[in-house]
Amino acid sequence: MGGACSRKRELLDGDDLHRSGRYSKSGSSKWLLLTLPRCNTNVSVREQGKCPSLMDLCVAKVREDIKKHSSFSMLPRDISQLIFNELVASHSLNDGSLEAFRDCALQDMRVGEYPAVKDGWMDIVSSQGESLLSLDISCSDVTDTGLSLLKKCPSIQSLKCNYCDQISDNGLGHLSGLSNLTSLSFKKSNCITADGMRAFTNLVNLVNLDLERCLKINGGLVHIKDLKKLESLNIRYCNCITDADIESISGLTNLKELQVSCCKVTDAGITHLKGLSKIAHLDLEGCPLTSACLKVISGFALLVFLNLSRCGVSDDGSKSFSALQKLKVLNLGFNNISDVCLVHLKDLFNLESLNFDSCRISDEGLLNLKGLLQLKSLELSDTGVGNNGLNHLSGLSNLESLNLSFTSVTDGGLRKLSGLTSIKSLNLDSRQITDSGLAAITSLTGLTHLDLFGARISDFGTNCLKYFKNLQSLELCGGSITDAGVKNIKDLKSLTQLNLSQNSHLTDKTLELISGLTGLTSLNVSNSRITNAGLQHLKPLKNLQSLTLESCKVSANEMKKLQLSSLPNLLSVRPE
Structure with a gap:
């Protein structure tokens, strides 16, 4: 929200100095001097430990005194932009302060998920005129x-209008003239139908289109078949999408990224993609496919990312993977594949x-991974891997993330990981x-x-921590930890x-012990x-944003009092 200016330029750019004839260098300098605090130890600094710049101080002072300013239109655009961004980031923007940005020629107005955004705000947005390049009104009450x-x-x-429930096909019609649009996003906009997508026909410069979770667009992809500059299309979780829809986009030869997860696309639909030789990112998770689709996919020589999780793929046809020499990410989780693959x-x-979650992989299969020295992430959860298989991982020096949950690996096997010092997530x-x-x-x-959920760790074992x-994230659930272990x-x-749930012996002393962990954003001490x-x-x-204390001797009323009085950033509370 309130991102940085999309185009960098000198703060005293000539075009800005004389914009609308309302600005003079002396006038602006005077304004800066008047607003600069002489000494303010409460000025927020984005990077701790660094001295704030003169501009940081000015912007912070304006935020504090925002009610004193009725208009920023006389300022250079970049300064107005910085002030706007700061108000959004600090949640200080409201109907009154927004009015001060009328006719400021802002380039970026990113208020996605910001509360109270409605049609009235769009009047100020539109006043930016030809200067406006980027707008995010996601999760707002803006209407057609x-x-x-x-x-x-x-x-x-x-333009991002994700989760905007008040926008319908009629609203889309107003976008048909915005031919300079290169990126458009309408995630989970259930009011949008295939007929409304006619408005996209004129968006000839569109490069990125995101229609994730739009459930009524079946038959609408025909209206984007001539958008030849389109490089990225996201129609994940649109369970109305069928093979016929995929056929409609078969001529988009510039397409590099296609996300079709959890749709009704079958092997027949994948055959329509044969001509899309530039595809580098393909997400087909949850589609009713078989190994037959691999023959077509093997022709995508530029493929870097491939997600076939939960697709019904088996060892048959797995030799097609060998053709994907540029592949960096491969997800085969929850498929009927074995060491043969x-x-x-x-x-x-x-x-x-590599993701083999819940596949029939054994120790012998891991032998084939020994030469994959670039491997950074390996998912082996719920596989047949045991202690012997870890021998084959000992040379993967770049490995940063390893999931061995629900495997037969024991304490003895973990000693074989001691040399993998690049691991960050385990x-x-x-x-x-x-x-x-x-x-x-x-x-x-x-x-x-470090996730030790379900592991039998005692207070003595916590000494190793x-x-x-x-450590930024620690899960020690379902063990036998007491307050003594929390001292470590x-x-x-x-x-x-921090997740300490299911440790039934923890008491109020635990909360006292962790009270110094002021960086915590999430805490779970349920069933204690x-x-x-x-x-x-x-x-x-x-900084706490999520607090879970279910099945504890606490009341929702007391937790609410705590939230209102002391924890301003707390968004998720259990029990409510």
């Missing part, structure tokens, strides 16, 4: 009427991410992992995410997410002995 005002902004290039992946040396959700297993990985000091000073967590100052009295210890956690 408000969207019609964008006719005054013919230069707009990027892995044989055809061993020469894909550019692979960086998931060990398994009852077979104990304190000894945690001790075996203490050499992985770069860990930022002192080696993981960089209280010094992990980098933590932003926490009471209302312990809630006072959470007051220092000003």
Whole structure:
């Protein structure tokens, strides 16, 4: 929200100096001097530890005194833009302060998910005229009427209207003249139908189109068949999309990214994509496909990303993967594939991410991964992999993320990971992992995410956590941790997410111990002995956004009081 200016230019650009004849250098300099605070220790600095610039100080002062300013139209555009961005970022923009930006020739107005955005705001938006290049009004109450005002902004290039329930086919009609649009997004806009998509026919410069979760667009893709500049199309979770729709886009030869997850597209639909030789990103997750589609997919020589999760793919035809030499990301999770498939992946040396979640992969299959030295992420959850298979991973020195949850890996196997010091994320959700297993990985000091949900870790085992000073996310659920074990967590100052649920012996003392973890944004201590009295210890956690204390001796009323009085950023509270 309130992103930086899309086009960098000198603050005192000549065009801005004389825009509408309302600006003079002396006038602006005087304004800056008058608004500059002499000494203000409360000025917000985006990067802690850095001295604020003169512009930072000015913008912060304007934000504090926003009610004193009725118009910023006499300022250079870039300064007005910085002030606007700051008000959005600090949630200080409202109907009154917005009026000050009328006729400011702003280029970017990104108020997606900002509360209270409605048709009245669109009058100020449209006053930016030909200067406006980017607009995000996602999750707003803007209607067709408000969207019609964008006719005054013919230069707009990027428009996001995601989750805008009040915009219908009629509203789309107002966009047909915005021929400079290169990026358009209407995620989960259920009022939009195939007929409304006729408005896209004239958007000849469109490069990116996002219609994710638009459930009434079946038959509408025919209206974009001539948008030859289109490079990215997202129609994920549009369960109305069929093979006939895919045929409509078969002539979009510049298409590089296509997302069709959870649609009704079959092998027959995939054959319509044969001519799209530039495809580099293909997401087909959850489509009713078979291994027959691999023959067509193998012809996409530029393919870098391929998601076939939950597609019904089997070992048959898996030799087609060997043709995808540029592939970096491959997701084959929840398919009926085995070690046979892995044989055809061993020469894909550019692979960086592999997902075999819930596949029939065994220790022997992992032998085929030994040469994939670029591999950074490996998902082996719920597979047949055990301790012996980890021997084949010991040389993957670039591995950063490894998921071994629900496998037969034990404490002894984890010792084989000790040399993989690049690992940052490790998931060990398994009852077979104990304190000894945690001790075996203490050499992985770069860990930022550690998931031990379900592992049998005791208070003694938590002593090993002192080696993981960089941890940002920690899950220690379902173990036998008490307040004594939490003492070994209280010094992990980098933590932003902490899940201690299902540890039934934790008391209010736990909340006292972690009260110094002021970076926490998410905390879960469900199914414990926490009471209302312990809630006072959470007051220092000003960054907390999510708090879950289900099945504890706390009341929704007391948690609400805590939220209103001390935790301004708390958005999700359980119990409510």
